[in-house]
Amino acid sequence: MAVPVVTIDGPGGAGKGTVASAIANALGWHLLDSGALYRIIAVAGVADGIALDDAQALVEMSEGLDIVFDDGQVRVNGANLTDAIRTEEAGNNASQVAALPPVRDAIFALQQGFRRAPGLVADGRDMGTVVFTDAPVKIFLDASAEARAERRYNQLKNNGLGVNLRALLEQIQERDARDRERVVAPLKPADDALIIDSTEMTIDEVVATVMTQISSKVE
Numbered sequence: 001m002a003v004p005v006v007t008i009d010g011p012g013g014a015g016k017g018t019v020a021s022a023i024a025n026a027l028g029w030h031l032l033d034s035g036a037l038y039r040i041i042a043v044a045g046v047a048d049g050i051a052l053d054d055a056q057a058l059v060e061m062s063e064g065l066d067i068v069f070d071d072g073q074v075r076v077n078g079a080n081l082t083d084a085i086r087t088e089e090a091g092n093n094a095s096q097v098a099a100l101p102p103v104r105d106a107i108f109a110l111q112q113g114f115r116r117a118p119g120l121v122a123d124g125r126d127m128g129t130v131v132f133t134d135a136p137v138k139i140f141l142d143a144s145a146e147a148r149a150e151r152r153y154n155q156l157k158n159n160g161l162g163v164n165l166r167a168l169l170e171q172i173q174e175r176d177a178r179d180r181e182r183v184v185a186p187l188k189p190a191d192d193a194l195i196i197d198s199t200e201m202t203i204d205e206v207v208a209t210v211m212t213q214i215s216s217k218v219e
């Protein structure tokens, strides 16, 4: 039998990462944060002086990357990039490289390699629509742009970083538009996805909803 996969797609700031890791922990399954891969390519590309629209150079560079996810830490060719890939700039740059089809093709097999027993929880934008189309459980986790900007604002403020709520909202709307309107693997729910709007929900409520869905679909 195929190794089961739970896909959690949706726009940035909807809580996908937190929900995905809570589910993976609860089930003892593997976790794929696919957005981190695009962030790594963007950060490594900038460090190498590669233009963010130079698909060929980005693909060639990405082939030489040794990426290790270990206990919440991200190491690339031995360097710890855990914090560097989490900035707003890295997220915006990731969304630019993610719009290039050759870059998406280059990491397709790498992403599928995360599917190992006993199961995988994969979060991103196209996990259910492109990478794991046969996943028995597909979730599309949404929330209003305002709620997502406010969550991000509080998160950054708690980390002692000064931010502007309006600027955050604008960045979120810009990234949403780029992710939804791109030609290849645009952000949209899979036909067979359960759509959850988390605007008025707590993380625990979302996790409980997803766990119920998993119990009804996975043996």
Ligand code: C5P
Residues within 6 Å of the ligand: 012, 034, 035, 036, 038, 039, 091, 094, 095, 096, 098, 099, 123, 124, 125, 126, 127, 175, 179
């Ligand atoms: O989820 P995260 O904010 O880390 O993703 C960063 C960017 O990577 C997204 O804005 C999106 O453009 C891209 N991405 C993607 N496909 C995925 C995951 C992320 O295009 N499966």
